[in-house]
Amino acid sequence: MKKLLSCLLVAGMLFFTGNAFAVDQEVKFGWDHDNGATGFKIYAGFSSGQYSEVTDVGMATPCTESEYCHDTTIDVPDNAITTMYFAATAYGPGDIESEFSNEVSRTWDFVKPPAASDFAGTYNQSENAIDFSWIYSTAWLDRIEKWALYVSDTAGGPYTPVVDIPYDPNASQPYTTSITDTNPDGQVTHKYYVLVTFRPAENNNAFSVNSSEIHVVIDKTMSAPFNFKLIFSN
DSSP: OOOOOEEEEEEOOOOSSOOOSEEEEEEEEEEEOOSOOSEEEEEEESBTTBOOEEEEEETOEEOSSSEEEEEEEEEEESSSEEEEEEEEEEEOGGGOBOOOOOOEEEEEEOOOOOOOEEEEEEEETTTTEEEEEEEOOTTTGGGOOEEEEEEESSTTOOOEEEEEEEOOTTOOSSEEEEEEOOSOTTSEEEEEEEEEEEOOGGGTTOBOOOOOOEEEEEEOOOOOOOSOOOOOOO
C-alpha cells in the first residue's frame, strides 16, 4: 500500500503559581485517503522527519465523504518556543503500512515575559487616587498584551486583582496608570501592590513573575489647621 496521504493539522487553542511543566493543547488532524485502509497512524517528533512518538488512531472519524479527522490533546512545554512535526500513515490487512504523508508542523510560543521594573506608586491626596508608574523592556513591548495590578493588605500577599492595563503602543515610558482610592476617610491605610505582565491568548496568556512589591501609605486623616493665630483680644 504505497499511496501517500495528504495530511492537514489544525491546532486550537494561573495565577501566582509556579511554571507548569506542560500545557495541554487541543489538536485536530485531517487527511484524505481513497484505497481501503483498515486504520491510520499519526507520527510526531521535535525534528523534521524524525518522529519519536506514534499513535494508532484506528479508522479515525470520517469528516466528509473522503476526509478523515482525529482530535487529540498533546502536552507542549511551558515557558519555551516549541515546534512539533507530524505525519500520517495508512495500514491495511497484515499490518502493511504506507509511506508517510506530507509533513505538517506547528510552533507554540509560550515563553513567559520578563517582569516590569522600577514599579512605583504614591497616594495623590488632591485627586484621591493612587498613581503608579513602571518601566518595561523595549524588546518585549510588541509581544505583550497587558499588565495586571494586584493588591494585598499585608506584605507578600495574598494578592487580589485590581485592574488590567492594556498595552498602548502609543504611550511613552515610564508607563502610568491611576486608580481611584476607596479606603475609608479619617485613617491611614497600608496597601501592597505588584504588577504582572501578560501575553496574548495565542501565547497561552503566559505571564511574568511578580514585579517588585511596593508599599503605598494612604493617609486620609483630617489635616489640622495651620498658621493658627490670635487676631483680636479685648
